[in-house]
Amino acid sequence: MPREVDFFGVLLPGVLPVFLAAMLLQLVLDAGLSHIGIYRRSWHPALVRLCMFVCIFSALLVTLYK
Amino acid sequence: MWLRAQTADWLRTEGERWIFVAKAMLASFSALWLAFRLGLDAPYTALATTIILAMPSSGMVLEKAFYRFLGTLVGCSAALALVALFPQAPAVLFIGLALWVALCTGGAAMHRNQQSYSFVLAGYTAVMIAVPAVDAPDRVFTLAVTRVTEVGLGIICSAVVHDVFFPRRHARTVMRTVQARYTGFIDFCRQVLEHRITPAQAELNHLRFAADIAALESGRAAAFFEAGHSRWHTRQLHAFNAAFMTALTTFYTLHRLAHRLRAAGGVSGSGRVNAGAVDAGAVDAAGAGRVLALVEPMYAHMAAALRDDLTSARLAQMRSALAGGIAAARAQLADGPALERAQQIDFDTAVELLERYAGNLADFATLYLGLTQQKRQQISDPGAYSPRTPPAIIAASGFRAGATLLVTAAMWYWLAWPATVNAILMATIFCALASSSPRPTVLVQQVLIGFLLAMPLAFITEFLMVTKADNFYPLVLAALPLFACGAYLSSGPRWAGVGVGLGMFSATLVVPANLMRYDVESFVSSELSLTMGVVVAYLMFKVVLPEHTMGHRGHVAAALWREAQNACGARLHRLKRRFDNRVRDLLSQLNAAAGPAPDAETRAVVRQGLTLLELGHAIIELRQLIAASHAGAARDSLEAVLRLLAAYLHAPSREGGERALQAVLDAGSAVRAALPDAHPERRARLHTALTDLHSIYTSLLDQLSGEFHAA
Numbered sequence: 056m057p058r059e060v061d062f063f064g065v066l067l068p069g070v071l072p073v074f075l076a077a078m079l080l081q082l083v084l085d086a087g088l089s090h091i092g093i094y095r096r097s098w099h100p101a102l103v104r105l106c107m108f109v110c111i112f113s114a115l116l117v118t119l120y121k
Numbered sequence: 122m123w124l125r126a127q128t129a130d131w132l133r134t135e136g137e138r139w140i141f142v143a144k145a146m147l148a149s150f151s152a153l154w155l156a157f158r159l160g161l162d163a164p165y166t167a168l169a170t171t172i173i174l175a176m177p178s179s180g181m182v183l184e185k186a187f188y189r190f191l192g193t194l195v196g197c198s199a200a201l202a203l204v205a206l207f208p209q210a211p212a213v214l215f216i217g218l219a220l221w222v223a224l225c226t227g228g229a230a231m232h233r234n235q236q237s238y239s240f241v242l243a244g245y246t247a248v249m250i251a252v253p254a255v256d257a258p259d260r261v262f263t264l265a266v267t268r269v270t271e272v273g274l275g276i277i278c279s280a281v282v283h284d285v286f287f288p289r290r291h292a293r294t295v296m297r298t299v300q301a302r303y304t305g306f307i308d309f310c311r312q313v314l315e316h317r318i319t320p321a322q323a324e325l326n327h328l329r330f331a332a333d334i335a336a337l338e339s340g341r342a343a344a345f346f347e348a349g350h351s352r353w354h355t356r357q358l359h360a361f362n363a364a365f366m367t368a369l370t371t372f373y374t375l376h377r378l379a380h381r382l383r384a385a386g387g388v389s390g391s392g393r394v395n396a397g398a399v400d401a402g403a404v405d406a407a408g409a410g411r412v413l414a415l416v417e418p419m420y421a422h423m424a425a426a427l428r429d430d431l432t433s434a435r436l437a438q439m440r441s442a443l444a445g446g447i448a449a450a451r452a453q454l455a456d457g458p459a460l461e462r463a464q465q466i467d468f469d470t471a472v473e474l475l476e477r478y479a480g481n482l483a484d485f486a487t488l489y490l491g492l493t494q495q496k497r498q499q500i501s502d503p504g505a506y507s508p509r510t511p512p513a514i515i516a517a518s519g520f521r522a523g524a525t526l527l528v529t530a531a532m533w534y535w536l537a538w539p540a541t542v543n544a545i546l547m548a549t550i551f552c553a554l555a556s557s558s559p560r561p562t563v564l565v566q567q568v569l570i571g572f573l574l575a576m577p578l579a580f581i582t583e584f585l586m587v588t589k590a591d592n593f594y595p596l597v598l599a600a601l602p603l604f605a606c607g608a609y610l611s612s613g614p615r616w617a618g619v620g621v622g623l624g625m626f627s628a629t630l631v632v633p634a635n636l637m638r639y640d641v642e643s644f645v646s647s648e649l650s651l652t653m654g655v656v657v658a659y660l661m662f663k664v665v666l667p668e669h670t671m672g673h674r675g676h677v678a679a680a681l682w683r684e685a686q687n688a689c690g691a692r693l694h695r696l697k698r699r700f701d702n703r704v705r706d707l708l709s710q711l712n713a714a715a716g717p718a719p720d721a722e723t724r725a726v727v728r729q730g731l732t733l734l735e736l737g738h739a740i741i742e743l744r745q746l747i748a749a750s751h752a753g754a755a756r757d758s759l760e761a762v763l764r765l766l767a768a769y770l771h772a773p774s775r776e777g778g779e780r781a782l783q784a785v786l787d788a789g790s791a792v793r794a795a796l797p798d799a800h801p802e803r804r805a806r807l808h809t810a811l812t813d814l815h816s817i818y819t820s821l822l823d824q825l826s827g828e829f830h831a832a
Binding site: 090095 | 284
């Protein structure tokens, strides 16, 4: 994975696209989970959601960042 | 025991506020630390973002964060486009910017809540990026990227902190609103059915309910961003709002009919009839009295039924009891001497309305039970809430914002004082922000007070405390009191504007850049120019079109008429709901502008609005019936009614109104003539048409008499 992405002449960090992808995945998963109603059973729904995002983001990074 | 009660009380009131302050500070300084750590160019943007995003509940923070990011992106793109188009021509650039700001502020006035904020932000972000780039167009891209990065950083910090640490879930507030609304409505219905409420009080109640509908909608929009708020919830809440509006409208018509019957029945008792009309009046009164005697027990029964919890079993029971009551009343009527035609119509309408109301109430209660018990139920797509702002106000807010930008830009040019850039920004920001508030001058005034308070405090903080800090943590210690004070003030309802002003001002000035420069002269001139910007915004609101603010009585009244005209002509698809939403939205704007105790003129507008609401509903229903029916004498007569009504609504005059009344009477005869040999399904439709004609007739009568009483 490239360290930096060239965006119209501005160098953006390479994790940015990964971050956005993680965000998208998270949105899909979130919609699914709230449809099932998982959040109602959890103690701290927002924390669950945040942790989920961190997991997705890290998993993507670990697999892509070599 | 006493101590525990006191502590619990403190925790519920002041404790909440201090937790909020702690969260806001945590978000602010973590964003600042990250901005320093990452070596961003203007760390104060990240800090200012967290201060702006400090809202009481996590749903609100997330919603605002989302729309802030969106607005920033759009604003930056607009700035880049504008600077790229006119790099060498500042005058044209400023005119372009003014147009953009005007467009965005107008768009903000058309929307509600944070969507409106997104528009405001798109407008002033463009100014923030483009104005510093006037002298150095090549820097504009870097400026834009920095801005987006830092806003993004602030957003992430705020969202994480407010959502994770001691979150206050907005979904709970929404549920509380739903419960309060439900009990409020049931109480209101009971009071009306038991005749314990005057028409003036009822109008006020309707005004409050309109505000409630808007509030629930904005709460739903905020809760949407929280974890665990599914699509199903959104649809459910939309449906709840829609069912509430339908029930409210039917109930209003029902209430008016009951009131009218009672007034007519009271004529003979009060003996205030002049000699010529005695006979007719007495006959009328006797007839109305009989109708009243038949209908009254059903009202009482309904009121009694409302006293208990409305479970589905009890609702079914209530409806069957109502059907029994109606059958009994019909039988009683058939036994006695025949009623006069007018009274017969009154009776039929009362019965039809009661049935309709019971149906609406059942829908409403079912939705409520589904929401509170988290029971999933199938609902047809209720569609979103659609707001409505009078176009004159949209145009005026756009014009005002654009003019402010041009005025301050001219000041910048003629004063040749570099710090005026700050004034341009502040004037534009507050002109745009306050446009969507019902009392913009009060808001800007509060912000101004905050700025004035912050001037000495920021100076002291900067030069006596921040200068002594040699590290990040002492810096936090030095800046904390000022920011905490701002956050604390902004968490209470009374001084929220002052708190926001204090926070914004300090965030812009106190926070050091990566390379700190302590320059008293430039600091003071920044202070002065920032304050000047707010003063300019205040003056602009006072001077430029001061009457064109959100919820201004005259504009709302005109917009209500336009909505009624629209009901006659617009495409039928979803028209009823749109009409309902828009009229309620206008009323809620009126409520926001009028405050807790509306004056007589405002109440007149409310009464007018409710009459037009009733009229519009009946018109839309008639149009739906016409669209579904076959050609014939009845349909032709209904079409004639609609034509004349549309003409009346476009140019209200006594003659037009009377022509429309006559047409309604003719149509009534035509529809009734078609009744005997209609098959049952068509008969039901014809009955609905008769009810609608009746409510058109009575609201037109009210309208005509009201106009000429007032004149």
